[in-house]
Amino acid sequence: MLAKYACPKSAQGVVQQWRFIVLFAVAVCALSLAWADAESAREAKPVRLTLWQGFKFKEVSLLRENIAEFKTKWNAAHPDRPLEIIESQVPFFDMVQKLRSAALARQVPDIAFVDVNNMVQLIYGGVARPLDELPNFPAKSIDEFRARFVPGAFDSNVAVFKGKRHLYGIPAQTTTLALFYNKKRFREKAADLRAAGCDPERAPRDWDEFIRYAKVLTEPAKELYGFGMNGSFWFTMPFFNQYGAEFIRRDEKGNLRPAIPSPHALAALERKANFYLRDGIEAGAWRDGALDPDQGFKNNRYAMVLTGPWMIEDFRSAGLDFGVALIPRVPLGEAKRLGLVPPDATEDSPEAEKLTAGNVGGMNGVISTTCKDPDVALEFLLFFTSTPIQRRWAEEMGEIPVVLDAQKNLNLSRFPEVPTFIQQINTAKAFPAIPLANTFEPQIFNPEFSLVLQRRATPQQALERIARLLDERILKPVNEAEAIALKEFAEK
């Protein structure tokens, strides 16, 4: 019926050819225009980075100065991509919760400075982007890049996720504990200290010596104590690290298993608990309702505490005369007995120097998977961890530089304590980067150690229960999830 309207076959072919050519030309023009438009829009569009940080007090001002400096440098070098950084302060301990909520609303910042202990959550949650995959990653391998940084701080950024090892962050700030001692109290008790064979001019070097010092400095009737300690896991990590205690190992099938209780972990836990239970030199500062170690040290009630560089300004502004020393070592005799050093090691041998160990805290800079300009974000993180910037943080804020280069030739007239922290952080070890590790401290270790300090459990019993709970609540779920995930990834 429609045949009468149809063209002859040859004519129909020509028309169809023409139609095709015209349509093709229109499509090409449209695509070119759209591409050109998008390209010009991209070129003209400023780079906008959002940044969440958990710094405090004066640190925030210095960070803002760093941001302004980076912006100036970037804009001078890239006039076609003007940069805008929108920075927000988020409480350090609330960062993960805020990021979780923000992720649901697709409002995750491009860069976040996150507690080192929360890195694994961000990686498994799909929030942290692998940085070693970015085109402007400045090293050939993760290990080559690692050589620039404090090892303990760097390692919290590396994780094996979905079977691949990547770098998910860059250390932005690192902290560790060291021994703070009250010089005024040492002077007041100088004669007694000398009588006990202690030198009042310096801090104790090993735990046996530490106990001798602290016993002289403890006067319970006056509520003055030689030591005030925090009972949480983070503050107990140096003990486990210096006694060489491991918490987690992989078995022959690759499954995670608890590595405790072990003689090393037991010795570490007993050492710390006995300051309160046996030696009577600890004030009970580990209790929730008691005067905490920092406050007690500030009030001259505790002669020695383990705390970090963040307290230096505070103690100084309180007019306290204090010194900072390395965390006392494992006594050489005990170290030999536990096999931590060779039997022929002496106090001055290099092996003995490793008998002090720190822990790792601080923040890592993370770039989110939703960041539209990850190359610029990485540039900012590299700028922030560059030697001149890290030197400023050490010299002006008294912080430990995260890059090894920046630790050399510092002008630390304002913060003479920093070299001790630098020495201590280089001995530090991070807790293994496993998922759910954030629940280990508050829900597993701390309550069990509290029982030990209340004399409701022995260190051995506590370690056995810690091992069981670690296995039930963290390692087994992780092993099961990894097995399911590997199967699913393989199927995909």
Next chain:
Amino acid sequence: MSILTLSGNGRPHKRPLWLYYDAIWGYVFIVPFLLVAAVFLIFPIAYSFYLSFRETWLYSNWFDQFADMRYVGFRNYVDLLRNPQFWWALVATFVYALLVIPTSIAASLALALFLNTRLPGYRALRSAFFLPHVFDVFVVGIIWLLLYNPQIGPFAEFFRWLGVEWFKKHGFVDNPYTILPSIAFAMVLKGMGFGMILFLTALNNIPDSIFEAAEIDGANARQKLFYVTIPLLRPMILFMSVTGLVGVLNAFAEFYAMTKATGGVAFQFLGATVQAARVSGFYLYQLFSDAFYGHAAAMSFILLLIGLVITWVNFRILGKEA
């Protein structure tokens, strides 16, 4: 037009539609509220019930956390019911409720009766007692923590002055026996000003003629209190019991502040290590903050059920007479 209804004798009869106009208009007016309630109340409740049968897993993507949860059936409920920490959370909440609710009601009533007598300066006293209620619970918690401090706090010193050294050694919030009473005491003092205002309002609504009649009948002050005042205050006591119960089931901030976010000192319960002040609200918070959303949702439904049962019992006991 008419609608078929049943008359009083059970026979169907037709009722004209205009009789329903008022009801229809009533519904029209409450539609906006119903919509808001549906979106912000009914849907979240239904959705959290749905979530209570699912759970996040290690690989749950944060950008899609709720959709990425896996179906686990009743496992969340079973896990909770098999967990001594959950049972301790309920026991601790129950103990805390027993400590706080009756004490709070009694203290508020005593204060209201005392300040209803038009003593000199009663207005200033009313304001003074109400003031702590206005303060943030975190601020109050931290102040109380200083007061309870075994080394520098006045309470430990006071007990030492009385010859009791126990608190100096063991503290108030530092041992499992005294932590709940210590927090309860602080919260009763904080909240009794508000209870006092409620009771004062209720007291002022009792007609003087009833007291006059009681006096004519020869009732003394004690008899007037127990046979006139308190029975007439029953609706208020019921209200305070129910709101107190809801408050206790949701109590969190005071425990967070007064245990420095730890849940309190540890001890053994049913063979497991638990934290003395980890009441249900605190436990729920921890589940939620650790992203165990399924367990948290299951726990809230168990708490809802418990709350409903206790409220029903309350209404049965106090409601009838009120």
